[in-house]
Amino acid sequence: MTDTASWLKTIHREVEAEDTDAGRSRTVVLRRSFAAPIEDVWDALTNPTRLKRWFYPITGDLRVGGKYQLEGNAGGEIRECDQPNSLVLTWEYDGGGSSDLEVRLSPDGDGATVVDLRHTAVLPFDDETWAAGLGQFAPGWDHGFSRLDAYLHGELAEDDSPNDLSPEAQQLWELAGKEWTEVANAWRNR
Incomplete structure (x- = not known):
């Protein structure tokens, strides 16, 4: 990957909120075009050997x-699968609540693919508290997008781990946290 700050600017981020019967639902949205065909x-995203x-x-x-x-992360139920267009899962941690993860793929011309990720949860926080913490947890999805991009470009070493907190990974988390804080501030001030 080239310059981390520039690369992070290639991700569209937004947040959404909605009142539901279950409570206040909040969604983080990430959208990015990857230079690979939709099937790849x-x-x-779905082949265990590649994932x-x-x-x-x-x-x-x-x-x-x-x-x-x-392994060492979330689990859940596979709710929908429309190959190669969309995947809907629950996202659950031991002892934690359940949230919903939706991933949609669409062609983006010249053999590229747009990945649209939506992570939605009903949490017992007010909007202010939730937005204040956004820069701490949402960068995990930026990290995932960066690793997917590097993988699709053949840039990950065979023994590379998603838990690696190399200086580059730490920089990505820090800069992505700032990006999410800006998104949260704009959302709070809407």
């Missing part, structure tokens, strides 16, 4: 209605 991006190279090893009953578990 889909396979990198573990850039994200986490996955186990489980990997079909609609089945349960999955990412």
Whole structure:
């Protein structure tokens, strides 16, 4: 990857909120174009052998209605799968609540693919508290996007780990946190 700050500017970020029967629902949205065909991006997102190279090893009953578990991370249920267009999952941590993750893919001309990720949760926080913490947790998705991009470009070493907090990864988290803080401030002041 080239300059981290410039690369992070290639991600569109936004937040949304909605009152539901379950409570206040909040969504982080990331959207980015990747220089790879939709079938290749889909396979990198859903093929366990490829997924573990850039994200986490996955186990489980990997079909609609089945349960999955990412090693050392979240697990949940696969709710919808429309190859190669969309994947909808629950996102659950041991002892934590459940949230929803939706990933949509669409062609972006010249063989590129837009990935639109939406992570939605109903949490017991007011909007102000939630927005204040956004810069701490949302950069995890930026980190995932950066690793997917590096993987699709053949730039990840075979033994590279998503838990690696190299100076470059730390810089990405810090700069992405600032990007999300700006998004949160704009959202709060709307």
